[in-house]
Amino acid sequence: MNSGGWFHLLPNASANARPLDELWWAMVGLCAVVAIGVFVVMFVFCIRYRKGRPADRHLAKDTLPVELTWTVVPFLIFMGVFVWSLTLYAHSRTPPSNAETIYVVAKQWMWKIQHPGGQREINTLHVPMGVPIRLMMTSQDVIHSFYVPAFRVKQDVLPDRYTQLWFTATQVGDYTLYCTQYCGLDHSKMGGQVIVMPPRAYARWLDRNNTGTSLAARGAALFRAKGCSGCHGANASVHAPDLDGIYGRIVHLSDGTTVAADDLYIHDSIMLPDKQIVAGYAPIMPSFSGELSEGDVLALIAYLKSTQPGVQPAHEGTKP
Ligand code: HEC
Numbered sequence: 001m002n003s004g005g006w007f008h009l010l011p012n013a014s015a016n017a018r019p020l021d022e023l024w025w026a027m028v029g030l031c032a033v034v035a036i037g038v039f040v041v042m043f044v045f046c047i048r049y050r051k052g053r054p055a056d057r058h059l060a061k062d063t064l065p066v067e068l069t070w071t072v073v074p075f076l077i078f079m080g081v082f083v084w085s086l087t088l089y090a091h092s093r094t095p096p097s098n099a100e101t102i103y104v105v106a107k108q109w110m111w112k113i114q115h116p117g118g119q120r121e122i123n124t125l126h127v128p129m130g131v132p133i134r135l136m137m138t139s140q141d142v143i144h145s146f147y148v149p150a151f152r153v154k155q156d157v158l159p160d161r162y163t164q165l166w167f168t169a170t171q172v173g174d175y176t177l178y179c180t181q182y183c184g185l186d187h188s189k190m191g192g193q194v195i196v197m198p199p200r201a202y203a204r205w206l207d208r209n210n211t212g213t214s215l216a217a218r219g220a221a222l223f224r225a226k227g228c229s230g231c232h233g234a235n236a237s238v239h240a241p242d243l244d245g246i247y248g249r250i251v252h253l254s255d256g257t258t259v260a261a262d263d264l265y266i267h268d269s270i271m272l273p274d275k276q277i278v279a280g281y282a283p284i285m286p287s288f289s290g291e292l293s294e295g296d297v298l299a300l301i302a303y304l305k306s307t308q309p310g311v312q313p314a315h316e317g318t319k320p
């Protein structure tokens with residue numbers, strides 16, 4: 001794959017860069033052909049039918065064939081562009097099942113990255129080349145947007161929502177990361193670098209930055225330190241649901257509806273506990289919004305994911 005990208009406009013550093021560029025150039029080409037065609041016809045007609053020129057100015061009797069042509073042909077072209085871009089879009093929105101997840105929290109004005117192994121970094125994101133990477137993103141404050149032009153990926157990052165993005169980097173190097181939602185005073189400085197490394201160098205980088213505490217283990221420590229285990233633990237005197245193996249469980253709520261316990265449900269249970277009350281329980285859980293950062297909540301979710309019903313969960317210092 002060439003490093004300069006098509007016509008060297010932008011580096012071409014992810015697997016979906018080239019297909020997207022092809023679509024873009026096809027549309028530029030199509031627009032150019034149409035624009036040039038319209039201008040050529042306009043000039044020809046200006047000359048041929050100019051004032052005083054003896055030309056046949058009567059409409060053709062049977063205009064149906066030409067009307068059908070200029071309706072059906074553009075329709076087919078538009079449908080072609082639609083199907084082509086829809087295919088690319090669907091692909092870009094669906095991370096493959098073997099993608100590695102890395103967590104991103106945006107805040108005024110920095111990018112905080114957490115790797116599942118517990119490695120943390122700010123305004124840099126180290127990723128291995130050739131491995132599909134899925135970013136799970138949320139914001140600590142206002143709307144931000146994660147944009148890496150060389151990868152042709154961009155996704156808004158919203159408070160109280162999880163949005164995701166995926167890419168497979170195809171070239172070793174440093175690529176600029178931008179925030180592309182105006183997010184306050186230092187918005188223009190809110191950027192960073194995505195550092196693409198060969199997989200072995202990446203593994204060494206992970207080792208060097210190993211904190212000894214995986215994300216799930218940090219979550220387990222928070223679960224005790226913040227008093228969650230006091231209510232949700234096995235020996236709690238409070239009537240609260242057992243959280244072991246909660247991830248993916250179907251939960252019955254007090255308003256009669258059911259939800260699947262996904263990342264956002266667990267996030268909201270912690271930060272906005274009044275939003276959804278589990279059927280059969282009193283709404284006594286305090287809100288931890290303001291007390292826990294979004295990064296902490298991601299650690300708690302990672303911990304709850306690592307638990308299984310009736311199985312002793314991950315402890316501090318162990319990997320999930
Ligand atoms: C004062 C006791 C108490 C504390 C402290 C507490 N919870 Fe809860 N929690 C509850 C109760 C009661 C419910 C069920 C009622 C509801 O949905 O609010 C609940 C519900 C939940 C649910 C949804 C459970 C389900 O089955 O759908 C999650 C997830 C949760 N808590 C996580 C946490 C975490 C993480 C912490 C610590 C940061 C925590 N809780 C702290 C009492 C508590």
Ligand SMILES: [Cu+2]
Nearest residue numbers: 144179183190
């Ligand atoms: Cu921003």
